[in-house]
Amino acid sequence: MTAAAALRALHHGPGLPLVLPGPWDAASARVFADAGFPALATPSAGVAASLGYEDGATPPDEMFAAVARIARAVDIPVSADVEAGYGLSARELVGRLADAGAVGCNLEDTDHTTGQLRDAHQQADWLAEVRAEAGDALVINARIDTYLRGVPDSDETVRRGRLYAAAGADCVYPILAPPPLLAELATAIGLPLNAVVTADGPTPRELGALGAARVTFGPGLQRQAMAALTGMAERVREELRGAAAGGLRP
Template sequence: MTAAAALRALHHGPGLPLVLPGPWDAASAKVFADAGFPALATPSAGVAASLGYEDGRTPPDEMFAAIARIVRAVDIPVSADVEAGYGLSAKELVGRLAEAGAVGCNLEDTDHATGALRDAQEQAEWLARVRAEAGGDLVINARIDTYLRGVADPAEAVRRGRMYAAAGADCVYPITAPPEQLAYLAGAIGLPVNAVVLPDGPGPRALGDLGAARVTFGPGLQHRAMAALAGIAQGLREELGTQEQGAQEQRG
């Protein structure tokens, strides 16, 4: 079984979702792998933050280099968030992913030049070209940005999802879809559905019960790690401040 086939096989379905932590660098990837997770999914925003960029502003070369470092650090399948493909041709994109060692990818239907939703037919044709180039060696998670862009009607998410399924996507990712719609979307589209864990939303187990076959975290885990680090830094500053105050009092 290839690594891509192994990743594809982990999508068991609702009730037993594939939970994919989102590493932002090699060290965090190793932590998640050592904890026993069977696969990982890089978040573009988390990687961007680790490299000092805003989300969506990471140069492609740096993003693929970061993905390669994460892949080298672990011996489990890695899926990579490559946003809208960075303007690469399907052949170039598949080649860059293969060079980095990623066996899956997120591809979103937002046009980064305009910030608007891309035409669904154009996105489906793009996904079909990626599938043709990759064959079965890439697990394609087609992100549907309708809810993110203010289109709340699930019918549009279903329309796009069915087109992406016909183009060869393995799963769909209607990001920020209401959790209570997950089961409907999965049934209507006919593919496993990826849901994201949000700070005030259901956790992975609950999302699985609601219909998600795959659960990711976006940059959420990186944010939590940075919050913990900020607490450590503040504690150090307070300790140093107490020491400095004591030294000043001794000098009198």
Template sequence: MTGAAALRALHHGPGLPLVLPGPWDAGSAKAFADAGFPALATPSAGVAAALGYADGEVPPDEMFAAIGRIARAVDVPVTADVEDGYGLGARELVARLAEAGAVGCNLEDGDRTTGGLVDADRQTDRLAEVRAVAGDALVINARVDTYVRGAGGVAETVRRGRLYATAGADCVYPILAPPEELAELAAGIGLPLNALAVPDGPAPRELGALGAARVTFGPWQQRRAMAAIAAKARELRGGG
């Protein structure tokens, strides 16, 4: 079974979500894999922070290099958040993901230039191009930014999710969707749904019960790790 097939097979559906920790470097990736997680999902914001950049400002070469270090450190499938694809054509994007060792990716429909959303038909064409180039060798998680951008609720998210399904997406990620709307979104879109676990929000199992087939954490695990390091640094400084 290829890495993409193995990752795809882990999507069992709502009730038993695939929990994907978010490593930001090789060390954190190895820690998560050693703990027994069957797959990992790199967060663009967490990787950016680890590299010393703001979210969305990492040069593509550095991002793919970081993904490569993470993928090489573990023996489990790695899916990578590559934001909007960095303006790369489908063929180059798929090639660079494969070179880095990633078997899946997030592709978002938020427009970082305008602060709105990319036209849904244009994003559908983009996803279809990536699928045509990658074949079955890439698990595509189509991120829908309607809730992030304040550009529509359930109806628009379902409309976009259905379009992305026709383009060959394996799953849909309505980032920051209210937990109480997950079941309606999952039923309306008809693909495995990715939910974001946030601090003080529902736990992964709860998100699964609400309709999520997979759960990711964005940059929160990296931020918590750095907060723990900062606290230890203050303790050491105070004791010195």
């Protein structure tokens, strides 16, 4: 079984979701792999933060290089969030993902030049090109940005999802869709559905019970790690201030 086939096979369905932590560098990837997770999914925002960029501003070369470091660090399948594809042709995108060692990818339907939703048929055509170039060697997670872009319309979400399914997507990701709608959306679209864990939302297990077959974290784990590091830095700094106040050299 290829790595892509292994990743595809892990999408069991609602009730038993595939939980994919989001590593932002090689060290975090090793932590998640050592913890026993069967696969990983890089978050573009988390990787961007680790490289010193705002979300959406990472140069493609740096993003693919970061994905390559993560994939090299572990022996489990890695899916990469490559945003809207960086304007690359399908052949270039598939080639760069393969060179980086990724066997899956997120492709979103936001047009980054306008910040608006891309025409659904154009996005479906693009996904079909990626599928034709990759064959079965890539697990395509088609992100649907309706709820993210202020179009909280289940009918439009389903319409897009069905077009992307017909184009060859393996799963769909209606990011920020209300959790109670997950089962309805998954059934109507007919593909495994990816849901994201949010700070005040359901747990991965609960998302599975609500209809998600795949659960990711976006940049949430990276942000939690940075919050923990901030706390450590503040404690160390307070200790140094205390030492200075006591007449000791900090």
